Amino acid sequence: MFQNRAEAGEQLADLLAERGVEADLVVGIPRGALPVARPVADRLDADLDVVVSKKMGAPHNEELAIGAVASDGSAWRNDDLIARLGVEESYVEREREQTAQSAREKLRAYRGTDEPPDVSGRRVVVVDDGVATGATARACLRQVRGRGAERVVLAVPVGSPDSLPALDPFADEVVAVETPPGFQAVGQFYRDFRQVTDAEARNYLDR
Incomplete structure (x- = not known):
C-alpha cells in the first residue's frame, strides 16, 4: 500500500536504481503517472517528458x-x-x-506540439501509476519502440499479476514494486489516489 503517487515514485525509483536500470529519458503517461515519474527521473538523472495513449x-x-x-x-x-x-x-x-x-x-x-519526444537511440523508461489491463501501456511501449529507442523499460509501482507478464514482449524489461494477488484496480493500493489535474501534472514537467 502506497501513501500517494509521490511515495510510490520514490519506491519505484529505489527499485530501478537497485536493479541498475539506466535511462536517458523517463516518460510518464498523463495524468496520473507524472507524480510517479518525477522522482524516477530525478533518481536516474534523466530528462522527464510524456508519452500519450x-x-x-x-x-x-x-x-x-x-x-x-x-x-x-x-x-x-x-x-x-x-x-x-x-x-x-x-x-x-x-x-x-x-x-x-x-x-x-x-x-x-x-x-505544445503534436510531435512526441525524440527517443531515437535513447534508453527510455516508461512510467505509469499502475497497470490493470495494460492496454494504454502497450500502445505507449509500441510507440516508443517504433520510434527507435535503444532500450525500453516499463516501470510501475503496482500491477496486476495477470496483466504484467503479457507486457514482456513490448519492453526489454518490466519492473513493478508490487504485483499483489487479488488485484482489482490500481487505486486500491493507494491511500490517496485522488485525480491529478492536467495543470498539476504539467507542473512536474516544469521542475
Whole structure:
C-alpha cells in the first residue's frame, strides 16, 4: 500500500536504481503517472517528458478497451476481444482515428506540439501509476519502440499479476514494486489516489 503517487515514485525509483536500470529519458503517461515519474527521473538523472495513449472503447461500452492508440497513431488491438464481440472493422478504424486525434490533443496540451519526444537511440523508461489491463501501456511501449529507442523499460509501482507478464514482449524489461494477488484496480493500493489535474501534472514537467 502506497501513501500517494509521490511515495510510490520514490519506491519505484529505489527499485530501478537497485536493479541498475539506466535511462536517458523517463516518460510518464498523463495524468496520473507524472507524480510517479518525477522522482524516477530525478533518481536516474534523466530528462522527464510524456508519452500519450488512450483506450479504444467497445461499441456501447466505452469502458471496455478493445485496444489503445498512441498520439502518433500507432495502435495495439485486442484482436481476440474484437472477434469475440463481433466488432466490425469499420468501427475499429473509426475509433482508432478518433482516439488518435484525442491523444494528439492531449500531447499538444503538454508539449505544445503534436510531435512526441525524440527517443531515437535513447534508453527510455516508461512510467505509469499502475497497470490493470495494460492496454494504454502497450500502445505507449509500441510507440516508443517504433520510434527507435535503444532500450525500453516499463516501470510501475503496482500491477496486476495477470496483466504484467503479457507486457514482456513490448519492453526489454518490466519492473513493478508490487504485483499483489487479488488485484482489482490500481487505486486500491493507494491511500490517496485522488485525480491529478492536467495543470498539476504539467507542473512536474516544469521542475
